[in-house]
Amino acid sequence: MQLSLDELTGLCKRRGFIYQASEIYGGLNGFWDYGPLGVELKNNLRDAWWHDMVRCPPIGPDGNPVNIVGLDSSIIQNPKTWEASGHVGGFNDPMVDCRESKSRYRADHLLVYKPNSDTVPPVSYAFMEGDEASALKKIKKEAKGSEANYDKIYLVELPLEDYALIKGPDATETGTLTEPKDFNLMFETYIGATSGHDNKAYLRPETAQGIFLNYKNVCDTMRVKMPFGIAQIGKSFRNEVTPRNFIFRSREFEQMEMEWFCPPEEAKIWYDFWVETRFNWWVSLGIDPDNLIKREHDSDELAHYSTACADVEYKYPFTAPNYGELEGIAHRGCYDLSQHQEHAGTKMEFFDQESNSKYIPHVIEPASGLTRGVLVLLCEAYKEEWVGKGDNAEILPAEAGQQAPEGFEKRGVMNFSPRMAPIKTAIFPLLKNRPELVEKARGIYNQVNRRYASAWDVTGAIGRRYRRQDEVGTPYCITIDFDSLEDGTVTLRDRDTMKQERVHESELMALLSEKLEE
């Protein structure tokens, strides 16, 4: 049973994963802050990607690990970068405004009911994708016509002269919508003390271009051989008209992008390699493969310079039963390097000693959202279950909207893989007012925490402490009780099975290492 996005947002706030940015000032639409547990979860995902891409990269088709180096480029770059990349000219969403309601809409998200018969008045009704109800209400009230007398089409397919007959989604008059106007999604700023055209700059809308800017530097200083990759993790910014779906589409977000440079004739092989490799990577983090799909883009979805692109998509609560983007793997050809070669006047050719040839490499780009990945981990991990009370160790999947059966109670649990879990173990002295218990537990905490991020909790009954840790996904809880003082054993409790075992403290670290290090 997946939570709705609203429920997940609430849980994330309540347990310190994600807060609304500037909440005390009423928030800021499209911006989110990562709380104490959220930042650890995000760092775990970040570090796993860096480890598996840069430090110990995947084994290539020849049986050896591929070669990938890291990079961290500026968010603000010389604005010529974004002219060359095409973002200044082409990174736009079409917008229409309503002169009456002052609302603004993404033109490609608006639909229109347009009369196809003379029996109804010649008025069209526009509505936002997903909000058909309000248009139908107006039709019912004003036109008394049946829906059958209208065609439903996208606003952008209507000729402009028809706009005078449209009633906007929040308008009472007809003909209040402006022509669609391109709106560039890059945030602008100004460097230096005056705001003139000369010193306009942009916050990067993707980390990728920072890699292309440094391709030449890396070739010249790092003794790289083809094929190789440059990887980067960092923040990007898009001035989204309608940020939505929690951290799925925010205006400030983090990306994990890698540009893979290879000889043109090898590009197809590497494209297939990276689509496969990246899909499997998400599965390795504990995402159920049933909730993931690979989707090849149709040829009409591709950019003009691209010959192939595939998305790894996840079944989000707001897309289910359909899927939404998590990562894209794009075959970009030599487009970006050629553009920069032309605009910067810098040769981007690689002299390949092995083949004794010169070429502009082709590029395969696996690009995913780090913050979007966090959303997937959260959506995927949270489960509600009915667990037996007392001696009943049975666990049943909870059914939505139902009460737990007699003898059972509900628990919420995040089943993060140990690698992703923000907290790996929690250590509890049975009673907080018994110094000998607290002291012994402290010693164990200090030992365990040196190796595995651990929580310390002394408050409430042990059962309640278990539930608190379950809800944030801590794989193991360790309780120190009076027996521990006598015989040196502690209780080790498993999050998923809820089973408990008695372990001698001398064996604890070895056992945790076995359980936590996959």
Added chain:
Amino acid sequence: MQLSLDELTGLCKRRGFIYQASEIYGGLNGFWDYGPLGVELKNNLRDAWWHDMVRCPPIGPDGNPVNIVGLDSSIIQNPKTWEASGHVGGFNDPMVDCRESKSRYRADHLLVYKPNSDTVPPVSYAFMEGDEASALKKIKKEAKGSEANYDKIYLVELPLEDYALIKGPDATETGTLTEPKDFNLMFETYIGATSGHDNKAYLRPETAQGIFLNYKNVCDTMRVKMPFGIAQIGKSFRNEVTPRNFIFRSREFEQMEMEWFCPPEEAKIWYDFWVETRFNWWVSLGIDPDNLIKREHDSDELAHYSTACADVEYKYPFTAPNYGELEGIAHRGCYDLSQHQEHAGTKMEFFDQESNSKYIPHVIEPASGLTRGVLVLLCEAYKEEWVGKGDNAEILPAEAGQQAPEGFEKRGVMNFSPRMAPIKTAIFPLLKNRPELVEKARGIYNQVNRRYASAWDVTGAIGRRYRRQDEVGTPYCITIDFDSLEDGTVTLRDRDTMKQERVHESELMALLSEKLEE
């Protein structure tokens, strides 16, 4: 022998530590990109800070580790944040423009030669701090007066009516400088599709305010007890008028900041604790304590709400023999929380169950630059030495501007601590065209690299490979030769002593663990 900043900048580019941002487009003043080795060095420093502050925080005065949680807040926040914090009103540098040359200067960085005698023309000469020469040249040419006939004073000390008699640094006419005008250092941007006052926002000039914004959320959701800290690492932006000194003062940079919340009456104790703890932390990374000082601010340097502030300062090549800021530890009182309480109308009081009292906590803030820390690590690590040729194992410190003595040659070496070194070991098969050597070395590389970031180098004589690794600070090199195939031993070579020992491959990991994990 320290490198000059220009030499260091060159080395950093040549070896893939730091590149100028947008270099192929002529760069962008005040922005830098971190190359493959630079990003690893920066990540090591970032991870060490997070580990030593959040994961395994310092032991407090009571013998237990203090409690610090992490956070990652947005770069863009609701603009009311910066009104409350005082940055909209007060985060300014005074600027003057030259109407003739169109140059812009920081008013407080300009000095003036003003006549104090009637024997010279009544013209004053302005010049940039550090560029007195050009002013003296003008005086010599135009006024034929001796320097003795002029007083040297700061521009900002001159009354405005005297400006009509000043010749600007790059001007040929007199009276071309404008009045000083405050220039706010925050980068501005606009959220949404129109650029109006209503949707102006700022790129944060510090990460600290993101912590204060979330103080209440953390208190409400994380079961914290006083005293506790919230730590954050992230990018900040300052629209510096004159960015300079490589990555010391750049317009986009990274900070590591922690806000320590405590009962007002304990603030002084914690202030002393953090000044001491943070100084020692830098020493623990391998910075020579002779190159670091603690400097208490004079009372006239303190912000009006602050009762104490100390800097940890480092002897940079551009400040030596003096010191420049690396970290500041500020006693901020309850200023920030009180400001947000007033502006947001949200109570910031903490109910302290232990003392059964309510108060706005006081704050101690240890704040350092992550990117500035990288500069310190680089300045500190690089040494040039004269090393004996052939069988001569002697190492002498190189003397600036001198040739190496007979029988010696120069080597450049970065003596990073193992924890900071971007690469921990380098693995060399003796010859690249002998598959049995390459295969054996590959096996050892894969084993070592799984645990310690390692380089692979097959090109050139072993001595040259050693030098390449020395220059980027790799602590150990491992060579696989024909004896390795026979008896399973490899050569382990120490960066600092240049001594070599023969080690059996079965003992390699244990030995590396001993040497690399301090």
